[in-house]
Amino acid sequence: MGKTYKPAKSDKFAFGLWTVMNRGADPFGAPTRKPLDPLEAIRRLGEMGVYGYEFHDNDIIPIGTPAAQRDKLIKRAKQIGDSVGIRATMATCNMFSHPVFKDGAFTSNSAKVRAYALQKAMNAIDVGAELGAKVFVFWGGREGTEVDSSKDPAVALKRYREAIDFLCEYVLDNGYDMKFAVEPKPNEPRGDIFLATAGSALAFTYTCAHPEMIGVNPEIEHIRMSGLNSYHEICQLLEAGKLFDIHLGAQKPLRYDQDIRFGAEDLKESFFVVKALEDYKWPGTRAFDAHPYRTENEAGVWDFVEGCMRSYLILREKVAAFNADPEIQGILAEINEGNRALEKLMSGYSRESAAELKARAFDPDALAKKQLRYEKLDQLTQELLLGVR
């Protein structure tokens, strides 16, 4: 149909470096792809029209790298990024790969491990700041349990908060232009991870010393692992002004963390996530956190990258069509039945408005009869998605 769906820098797409560096290992099998150098990953993503990259400290700087080498790597990352028009948009700290974190980082029962995690996080924040990342994400993948007797969750949350509060001060003290985002996940690699849902993470931010600095980084796959509706979860964050980053991908519900190409599963839910971001003109990057199927070889990695972006662009186009569709919009107008007088009464309490509302006679049986044409509305939506209207 002649559409190219080529990404532009203005689309603000981002990829985690780890997504393309993923080698296809899984709990039952060895890697199927050769290692990809992070600097090469940055270059290649930039060339493909990607606006930004996200990274873990150790994606670019392995544990134990000497300081001089660290500085050189950061410099090279900047140079390559500049040359292909891509920047670091989010940084994060790997607190899950090394066995030292086997029972958590900020919530470990060992004070030494907690302290090491805090040190590592400060260093990762420094790298993030040097590379210009404005968002720093905390995915506490190991902050959880298999054995509930091993950690009191209330104590664990206090420890978590203490670390986050400390790091907020660190950022402020260093004058970094950086916000935090907590990334929730229900389970895997732990049996149960603390701050399991977008809601728990959001609630947690309000209990921190600097709630204005801390938001949430929801991931579609993590939401779907609990069978929840990613559109609903993301909208709660948007409405609260706490959507600080987003991870797009796909997942069949209630399975291990599949992390597959955005758009590969549940087109309707993906469509509504795009709709929320676009309708509310959310300013952040459209970041993908997923990885190529293990069956792919090195060449397939770039099909994965292209597919994620194409899916977003196609769905964005569908959003515009949805918003312009007279039949769909007609049903929506019909459904949303306002009543200025009542809305005024409800919009703010006064003794009088309460009295007036209490005195009002309603006929619930009559109100119940209203036709809500949701079968039609959803059918039209699906047909729009299927491209047959």
Added chain:
Amino acid sequence: MGKTYKPAKSDKFAFGLWTVMNRGADPFGAPTRKPLDPLEAIRRLGEMGVYGYEFHDNDIIPIGTPAAQRDKLIKRAKQIGDSVGIRATMATCNMFSHPVFKDGAFTSNSAKVRAYALQKAMNAIDVGAELGAKVFVFWGGREGTEVDSSKDPAVALKRYREAIDFLCEYVLDNGYDMKFAVEPKPNEPRGDIFLATAGSALAFTYTCAHPEMIGVNPEIEHIRMSGLNSYHEICQLLEAGKLFDIHLGAQKPLRYDQDIRFGAEDLKESFFVVKALEDYKWPGTRAFDAHPYRTENEAGVWDFVEGCMRSYLILREKVAAFNADPEIQGILAEINEGNRALEKLMSGYSRESAAELKARAFDPDALAKKQLRYEKLDQLTQELLLGVR
């Protein structure tokens, strides 16, 4: 073994009236039990040693009851309660049974339905206050969607909040001694319910005009419907000081809302929920929200009631045993490896503490080697639960 596990009023058990009035109908079958009069339910519960009852407005006062009859019913409820030593501990408003709420109450797309819901809630609050309930619960079972195009979740949350804020003012204006608790549920009867998890509900309370008045009423079954860990979810609420009520019951994960007898499923998770409530001396009632199996006849209802309380008492006894078990406590002490110097550094940010932490040399490989005897710890816990130690 001679233990009676008889409930005392001091155990502060409560039951929803609807739990014993449940007639065993389900989506595929007609009722299997005769109606039970609410006043009779109150009497019987009180006689069985139950401390409090929870109720929907329409459990006691059907829609359309004339005012005089309403007052009489309330008076009778009080009299009977007094006679058997049971009080109303929680009230709530049924905004789900009548077809008028088929597409929601506070989040309905119809202003009239929203206004009717607000009116009904005020009236229910009045009844709750008259009967002395200190907690008023909002379970927005119809606040959700099957068709995502039908409601913008961000708009829905604004409407939800507007209603809650209005009702807070109503309570304050009337001088009622009452707090609110939002009861989250992921789905059923709607495809997806807004404020799906304990976390979403908790987060929502912080965005309301009177956050100090609004907490959460988690239900074990609802948490397990999403496969989440009810101990973890409830502890987040406890730690935030926002556990305003609790609904105990049992459920196999990721099924329809089973609402079965507390203690009937997942003994370990139930044990830890009891442990959290007891160890933190949580002052609320231990309220059961579940219902007898549909296979039970009228007599079985009281076996259900007795079973819920017995299970709690048995598990509470196990909590004491766990806390007193030297081997278990020995492993816990061994696991929790403090370090006063490091803990002091981490406990509050200063430029100096950050510098000192950054300068500190850690050996992650060495730290990773520590044995964490969680196999043993969990085995001991299970054997304690099984009564063989």
Added chain:
Amino acid sequence: MGKTYKPAKSDKFAFGLWTVMNRGADPFGAPTRKPLDPLEAIRRLGEMGVYGYEFHDNDIIPIGTPAAQRDKLIKRAKQIGDSVGIRATMATCNMFSHPVFKDGAFTSNSAKVRAYALQKAMNAIDVGAELGAKVFVFWGGREGTEVDSSKDPAVALKRYREAIDFLCEYVLDNGYDMKFAVEPKPNEPRGDIFLATAGSALAFTYTCAHPEMIGVNPEIEHIRMSGLNSYHEICQLLEAGKLFDIHLGAQKPLRYDQDIRFGAEDLKESFFVVKALEDYKWPGTRAFDAHPYRTENEAGVWDFVEGCMRSYLILREKVAAFNADPEIQGILAEINEGNRALEKLMSGYSRESAAELKARAFDPDALAKKQLRYEKLDQLTQELLLGVR
């Protein structure tokens, strides 16, 4: 785009009468729609281009209907069906609504209940035969437990089989042209239903006295309730020659039985189900078992009916496009790498072929390197579904 997607009788669509007679009640709410007469349902479906209807005995003939009235109802159903060109394609026996079945029918612990169920099934088979239904379905919705101590599953299966074997003989003895199909479901209304999956039901058929008479009636929603892949499950039945009926609908995974309009969820999985039926030229009716959203009024029921059929027709068109797409077919050809010599060796055991295979030198590392362009393949599939290629 000018496509009408109007159903023709040759499309062989069928609906359960109960789907359009559904009144929108659910565990938390009263009906939202008025009753629909079954004969009116038959007429209306026939007029809309539907080929067949499926029915429970009690959809047409309520429990307790006198014999004369029964015969009259059957006669009227035939007349109306003839007048609008619709026939009974599947019959089944309601063994779940009446409280007598609260603990099962064929697997009840009560011999009297089992006997009553057998009697009711014979009568329902008679009605089915009179109306010309060639398939008789057993959905054992109450054949299960909440309390595992209450029924030994091995005993329950023996009872189940005894009933099925009896009824096979009954059909044979009466010379009815009728086959049986067991409809599996994992849970709801029971905590766990016996023969929970398509596989369990299929396996069970092989253990019956007349396996050739008994197949399976899978339902997409029931499969997705366990998070399984409906395309895979249905293909196993197809491959075994045991797909005797099918129930099409939609469902978000791992929730209560949503039973929503076919095509309303997971377009890709629905597409592959249609593809299997069409590619293998499966001769059965395309039967829908779902119901309108509870938010719909009486008029919306027919939007639901139309939507199911349109979705099927659109997806069928997509199947043809998929099969004709050169790029997609090119990748498929590339993936399927045959080897005539090896295939011959593997196709039937002989001492020589085994020896030759064992002696053969393979290079697994080299074989592992083959590119399998599944990212591209899936992206093309999704874009075809989205109508942008």
Added chain:
Amino acid sequence: MGKTYKPAKSDKFAFGLWTVMNRGADPFGAPTRKPLDPLEAIRRLGEMGVYGYEFHDNDIIPIGTPAAQRDKLIKRAKQIGDSVGIRATMATCNMFSHPVFKDGAFTSNSAKVRAYALQKAMNAIDVGAELGAKVFVFWGGREGTEVDSSKDPAVALKRYREAIDFLCEYVLDNGYDMKFAVEPKPNEPRGDIFLATAGSALAFTYTCAHPEMIGVNPEIEHIRMSGLNSYHEICQLLEAGKLFDIHLGAQKPLRYDQDIRFGAEDLKESFFVVKALEDYKWPGTRAFDAHPYRTENEAGVWDFVEGCMRSYLILREKVAAFNADPEIQGILAEINEGNRALEKLMSGYSRESAAELKARAFDPDALAKKQLRYEKLDQLTQELLLGVR
């Protein structure tokens, strides 16, 4: 309480070698334990009272091992086994770790990969036979898809069957005393695995050329990954005479494959699994397939081993107590209401028995009233499990 719960060889416990050789790596983290030599694993298990071990070909003989070394390894395994009284009870072929199997083994789209898999399986069968294993398991962990367009499931099943049929002949031709068992799993490492459930695997066996040689090896964890009831699934296999091996472990439902210590989750379901095996005097080994928590070090591996066996022995003791409990048995007797006359009528079809059953007058309303004391029954069961009766 003085009980030792020490395993005896007569308890017939078995462990997969891979369970104790597991090093604690997961998709997000490196190994936490040092490698354990398989021969050392055999020795240690034998010394701990374990009766048998299960193994993959490559657990003992890595890919590429020269023939002489292979023979030596087998000889050593035998010697060590003899010295500590442990034998190989089950063998299997690793067709999932090497990247050559990235898209399946017997169902790969590549004829060469399928042929290599067949060769590898024959060699593994030889090793199994040499070590005396009487059961050979097929866990087709890679036999599945993420991209449904990539494999026609019907074709895949045909390929699967062709391989199994070939290998049956191979076993017969070689005169090995060996049966096959297919091990089902719904997903992970593939998005969807073919033969996803115990039922699908069971059904598949009936379609093979030698159904009498092929049974099923269910794993509790795999069943619970789909939220199904492991007691029900295992009983269907038992009843069909197709339980050829079993894998015991524990798992929270609907998560990644947790593979945790038997008895660590859902005590009631574990109890009923043990009850089925014991009550039916199932003759196979009680084999554990799980692994120590990743948080454990090398020493904790043996706590894991001990815990699995202790849990089984404790639950076995509970089974005896359940079977001897007069109150429990009284309720069961009361529930199971026989009727000799009706049972005779139903037990085998004749025209007369059908006529008599049809003529019989039943009163469903009266039958429905029977009290089924399941609340009490389940409460007694739980209290027995909790050790308070």
